[in-house]
Amino acid sequence: MIAAMDHASAQPTLRTRCITAGRPRGAGAPLNAPLVPASNFAYADGGPGATRAYSREDGTPTWEALEATIGALEGADAARCTTFASGMAAIAAVFELLDAGARVALPDDCYQGVRALADEGASKGRWSLEFVRVDDTDGWTGALERCDMLWIESPSNPLLALSDLAAIGTAAQRHDALLVVDNTFATPIAQRPLERGADVVVHSATKFIGGHSDLLCGATIARDGGVADALRHTRGRSGATPGALEAFLALRGARTLALRVEAASQAALELAHRLEAHAAVARVRHPGLPSHPQHALAAVQLDGFGAMLSFDVVDARAADALCAALEVVHHATSLGGVESTIERRAALAGQAHLPAGLVRLSVGIEDVEDLWSDLDRALARALA
C-alpha cells in the first residue's frame, strides 16, 4: 500500500521516513530528539539574533524534530512545516493569511470546528464564504475565479466524499487563490496534497499522527517559503505553540504512523465490506468499497483507503443503542487513535444536515475479528 522506494531519486519510502526523519545525527547524539522544556536559550556572543533565543518565536529542538518528520512525510523540507498547539490553532493561522474582505470557498461537508471558525469570521465581516460540494470539481475550479482561498477536506468528515485534488490543484496553479487541504483523515501515508498542486496542507496531529489520543497538536506544511514564514510568524504572534511534551509524544506517534495506518486501513476495508452485507446497515461509506461513487478516483488519489468509515442504521435511537452496546469499540468522539472509536455525528452541534442514524467509525489496530464480533453483536442488540 505504501509507495515503493523511488530509486531514481533515492528518496526513502514513507515508511522509512517515519523512522529516520528528524533524528539527531553525529557521534554521541541521542537517537531520539530530546524533550526540551525550555522557553529561553542562552545568547551567543553576538547577543540577540545570533541564535535561538525564545521558543515562542524561535522554536525548540523538540518542535523542529516533529516538523522535520511531518515535513518529510508531506514531501516538503523541514522549514516549510510549522507545528501548533492543536489542529484548530494551525487552521486559525491559515485563515490569518487572508487580507480583510477575502473570499473563501469551503466544502459543504466540513470539520465542524472549521465551519464554526469560518462562520464566525464571516459574521464579523472579516471574509465572505461560499460553499462547494466536496465532489464538484467544476464547482471548485469555478470558485478559483472568485476566491482568495479554497479550503478542501478529502476524504470528507463524515461522509467520506472526495475532491479531485489533481484536477483542482492543476487549475489552481493558474490562479492566485491559495489551495489548502486538510489532510487529517487521509494522513500523508495515503495522500500527499502538495504533490497534486496544493499550496498548504494542514493536520490535526491530535489524530493519526499522534495516534494515541493523548495529546493535542497541529501542523501546517506550505509549498512556498514566504507562506511558510507567514504561518511561523503567526504562531509567534498568537502564541499557539505546541507543548513540549505534546510535540515529543506526537513525534513518538509519527514513528509508527505508516504501520498503524496500513493496519487500520486494511481492517477498515474488511469491516466496510462486512457492514455493507449486514441486513441492519442501510448504507456504508468508505472509499475502498466498489459501491463508493468515487471509488475509481480513490484508487488513484489514495495509497490505501484509510481507517475512517461511516454507516447508517435505521434511526437515531438505533444508532445510539449501537454505540452504547459496543465493548471493544469506544463510544467517544475523535479519531485516529490505536483504539477504535464510534459516534453518532448528527448528535453534534452543526451536524444536523447528516442522516440521523449515521455513525462514524474510526478503526484502530485491534484484531479485526474482535472488532467485527463486537459490531455484529451490538448491531443485533441495538436492532432487537
Ligand SMILES: *Cc1c(COP(=O)(O)O)cnc(C)c1O
Ligand atoms: C480534529 C480535526 C481538526 C481539529 O483539530 P484539533 O487538533 O482538534 O484542534 C481539524 N480537521 C479535522 C479533519 C479534524 O478531524
